[in-house]
Amino acid sequence: MIGRTQQTKDFTGKTPSTNIRKHERSKLQNWNDLFFAQRYCRLVMSLEEQYRRQYQWRDWKNVLDRCPIVSGSRILDLGCAVGDISEEILRRGAHEVVGVDGNASLLEIARSKCLEGLTLIESDLNTLEMLDKQSFDGIWCSFTIAYFTPASKASEILQYWKTFLKPTGWICLVEMSDLLNHDPMSQEHHEVIENFYEDAYEGGRYDFKAGGKLRSLLQESGFNVIEDLILKDDELSGTGPVSSDVVVAWQQRFRRMGKLQDMFSSKDLYEQFVQSFLLSLQSLDHISHCVVHALLASSS
């Protein structure tokens, strides 16, 4: 742990005192935690470690408890990444989980778990010809539908995925809305974030508001919504200062967000944004306006 009096340079290369206004400083719950987080972030965290940490912050139990994972069932995990949820679905009694993802490195991590009953397929989720139609009891798809934009594309893909479900099948979608909308934050930064959302949506890359559209997307695609939940999430939503581990996760996320950096005219300005975002997370009056939605629907 690094003391307040040490002249430690943060990731911007400046001493912390040059970056942080006095009144903001007083709001920090645990100043040392933030410095620890910033130093720690310089280490490259493996993808596996990042996913392992994220897993514990999500309220998976709440949503998985409502999914009818009956013994012997076959479940499709779309956008399975490192296979954490596939593993939990198998643990809950599924006979087979077929995990599909387009990212070979993430699938490699999933494969290294050597789970009995887990079949992993590297594929684009738009083209699942290798799978038999009407052969799955359930579809799980978490934090992946937002990649299908605009909303008409998301609706189309849901109709396509539905063809792989048995007539009595179910689907569970988990998605967030408004990831970067946190306070306290300057009006200028709020505007950059709105522009960034719009750019991602118009460019067909990502819908940052997808979570709030799940109900209408499912209904348009011919599903019947059974459950509509808001999930507690220690990383993405809630109020008050977050833990130092969560600060680290956010900093890792910002490293991956090259398109967000492109919204700033210089690297320094982006770093200032990141710095103030991390401070906001640690502030006593921190509020996340991000909402994590989970919807369960039946195919008939």
Ligand SMILES: C[S@@+](CC[C@H](N)C(=O)[O-])C[C@H]1O[C@@H](n2cnc3c(N)ncnc32)[C@H](O)[C@@H]1O
């Ligand atoms: C944010 S991660 C979510 C991973 C996991 N479901 C979870 O909840 O932690 C989204 C995953 O979807 C995958 N993905 C997104 N679009 C895809 C596509 N068109 N084809 C295949 N995989 C895709 C990504 O590779 C990534 O692993």
